[in-house]
Amino acid sequence: MTTELREFIDRHERLFVLTGAGCSTGSGIPDYRDADGEWKRAQPVTLQDFVTSEHTRKRYWARGLVGWQRLCVAQPNAAHRSLAALEHRGRVEQLVTQNVDGLHQAAGSRNVIDLHGRADVVRCLQCERRSPRGEMQAEMIRRNPRFAELDALAAPDGDADLDGVDFAAFDVPACDTCGGQLKPDVVFFGESVPRDRVQLAFSALESADAMLIVGSSLMVLSGYRFARAMAEAGKPIAAVNLGKTRADDLLSLKVTQHCADALSFLLASEPTAS
Numbered sequence: 001m002t003t004e005l006r007e008f009i010d011r012h013e014r015l016f017v018l019t020g021a022g023c024s025t026g027s028g029i030p031d032y033r034d035a036d037g038e039w040k041r042a043q044p045v046t047l048q049d050f051v052t053s054e055h056t057r058k059r060y061w062a063r064g065l066v067g068w069q070r071l072c073v074a075q076p077n078a079a080h081r082s083l084a085a086l087e088h089r090g091r092v093e094q095l096v097t098q099n100v101d102g103l104h105q106a107a108g109s110r111n112v113i114d115l116h117g118r119a120d121v122v123r124c125l126q127c128e129r130r131s132p133r134g135e136m137q138a139e140m141i142r143r144n145p146r147f148a149e150l151d152a153l154a155a156p157d158g159d160a161d162l163d164g165v166d167f168a169a170f171d172v173p174a175c176d177t178c179g180g181q182l183k184p185d186v187v188f189f190g191e192s193v194p195r196d197r198v199q200l201a202f203s204a205l206e207s208a209d210a211m212l213i214v215g216s217s218l219m220v221l222s223g224y225r226f227a228r229a230m231a232e233a234g235k236p237i238a239a240v241n242l243g244k245t246r247a248d249d250l251l252s253l254k255v256t257q258h259c260a261d262a263l264s265f266l267l268a269s270e271p272t273a274s
């Protein structure tokens with residue numbers, strides 16, 4: 001299968017690469033269903049719930065306080081490094097990721113569209129001011145030392161059941177500038193991807209000659225529509241994914257392997273420094 005993938009990549013010089021959660025599982029980041037930084041077994045938070053319910057915001061940020069500890073220490077794995085190597089060889093027309101972890105950039109990819117935003121940035125819903133998530137984290141810990149202790153208990157197995165916790169006691173910081181609500185700068189369940197970001201991706205897709213999907217089942221329409229557009233343009237699509245994808249019947253090549261394993265040949269054939 002890897003030989004076929006290598007041939008596919010060799011045949012197409014301008015790849016439109018779309019990546020999803022499967023690319024980051026090797027970095028210890030769980031396979032998020034809803035790309036909002038919450039754990040898989042948690043209910044997805046919708047933008048409407050978040051904006052209208054104080055309890056939802058308290059619960060979201062209390063869980064986020066714990067979840068962020070894992071996200072912020074995650075390091076890129078071989079899948080990210082392989083795609084960065086491919087870009088350095090000038091073969092990536094555009095990398096579009098559904099992940100919010102910033103690990104492609106950490107691995108050295110430059111030409112990245114973060115389709116669903118970035119978890120390391122916080123945005124004020126009122127004045128649009130953006131600030132680092134690390135600052136919010138420090139402030140949440142300062143205001144909620146008891147929740148920060150829960151975090152320590154949760155860390156060893158990377159999971160925690162906070163459902164018995166009284167979220168009403170959680171003190172969520174507001175915007176320093178205007179007192180507005182703060183939200184991670186990621187696209188929530190039921191929220192649209194900003195239009196300029198989508199247009200940028202579609203224009204790159206037009207100039208690409210093939211598509212490579214890495215670690216995404218494309219169950220979310222925001223990613224699936226790129227595969228559909230590629231297929232409508234008559235351009236070939238290859239996918240590396242452990243499970244079924246929504247685009248299976250559009251694929252020229254399907255590689256059922258872990259992303260890092262399937263792409264590792266890109267690292268092995270990297271020219272060595274002399």
Ligand SMILES: [Zn+2]
Pocket residue numbers: 124125126127128129175176177178179180
């Ligand atoms: Zn503000």
